Amino acid sequence: MGREREIDPRVSAIAQYGYRLRHYRKKANLSQDALGARFGVTGQMIGHIETAKRPTTPEMSKGFDDLFGLDAYFEELWWHVRREQTPSWFRDYVAAEARAASIRLFDPLLIPGLLQTEAYAREVLRAGQPDDKLEQLVAARLARQEILEREEPPWLVFVISEFALRRVVGDPDVMREQYARLLELAERPNITIHVLPDTAPVYPSGALTLFSFNEVPDLGYAEAVRGHGVLIEHRKSIEGLKVEFDLIRSAALSAAASADLIRSLMEGT
Template sequence: MVNIRNLDPSASPLDYYGAELRRLREAAGLNQSQLGDVVYCTGSLIGQIETAKKVPTRRFSEQLDAALMTGGTFTRLVGLVLKSQLPTWFQPYADLEARATYIYSFQAGVVDGLLQTPEYAREVLRALSEGEDLDAKVAARIERQRVLERETPPLCWVVMTEAVLRQKVGGKEVMRAQLAHLLRMQEREWVKIQILPFEAGAHAGAHGSFNLLRFDDDPDIVYTEDFVQGHMTANPSAVREGFLRYDHLRAAALSVEESAQLIARVMEEHYGNQPEPDGRPLA
């Protein structure tokens, strides 16, 4: 018999999700294995989610809603669950990012989180996580990207250094897929990507990555991170300095069109169909 532990639904969004899943499953007269058969997973996974030991995905939540005819309950809940998996210090920024009208980002070392593929995100988060639920962290990062799927999405303008394209995160397949994803995102009207080439030399982003958020009715925000946590401020002088630096970076970077050409060239030259070191060709 599956070990049942009592959940406090008010303890966290994950606990509330688990408690609701158990309540609605039992109301439908299904045991865990029976529900698992309906949503194409194991009864064990149902039990892990009901006891808040496993984080549900959005697809799983949609399948639950269809199976239990909940009217979208779990699809609505899963956004809160996944947001709760973000670092506590990052959640206030994620809340503001989801409401922003304009998102400006400078990235010196990795692809911006809003533009990462799940495989690339996994490699980045793996390097930063120690024995933590990597699947949940990846799902939470990908969930943030839903802001770009809104009916009226924010303008997302990203400047990245050329080093981001050439730093092999994961294998060649991961990088090729990531750069191809950047090119697809570049086709969207509300997404602009510029690459700051090596030839630009010293630049205004030498002190590290930062983000700027602009809203219709609220003060602008500048966001930075150190190796411990993130820092947000609406201080006018800091915001003014942030936008000044960002304008310098955009001016020094390749145009959007030239950037797409560089991304495509690096993708083919460095992550194309050459064999991996073990002799296996890439797809």
């Protein structure tokens, strides 16, 4: 094996994470392969984490703390890594997403990030990104999906345009895997997926999201130029978004008919 690349832990949170992981791994006299085997990943993946090419997960971070006898060090550092990798304009959205008791979302152009496979997300995020940065962006997007696996996950209602479903991202293999993922998620009791057909008599101009919480008022989000947007707190504006979402959902296919359409697209790829 070649000499391990040194990184400067001062340049970023993800560099600090990788530097300290290497330190504690070597202190425990573990190889990258041996550490990876404890967490069901390859030694190469551990190497990518140690060289700041890939972030890890909250579960793995807690596992590192348990293994090395640390008091939530990696678990807390993971949150700094996640925040660092989220564009500043999107951080409030991600924070709301993580706290919401229910989420209603419509996207006219793409399959929503919470539902994307790794391969689909990589193709969506690829344009103009160097490989290292691309992998960090993909991992950050997939980390948001942690809310789907919680013991008490939020209630989720998605309306996806037929255009977004038929739009080929990557290649047929990527789409086939993505369709299968949608069908698997649609079977979960807390997730409902509708498809807005191309013939629907509604013409929404952009993506929108509604966040509801247990003890605080709802928030809205309307996408603007190049995917940028702002959280909306004004009650009247949020009510307007709710009306728009209800109109879109009312024109969409039923959950069962939507699953049938997704299945037919998967079988046709």
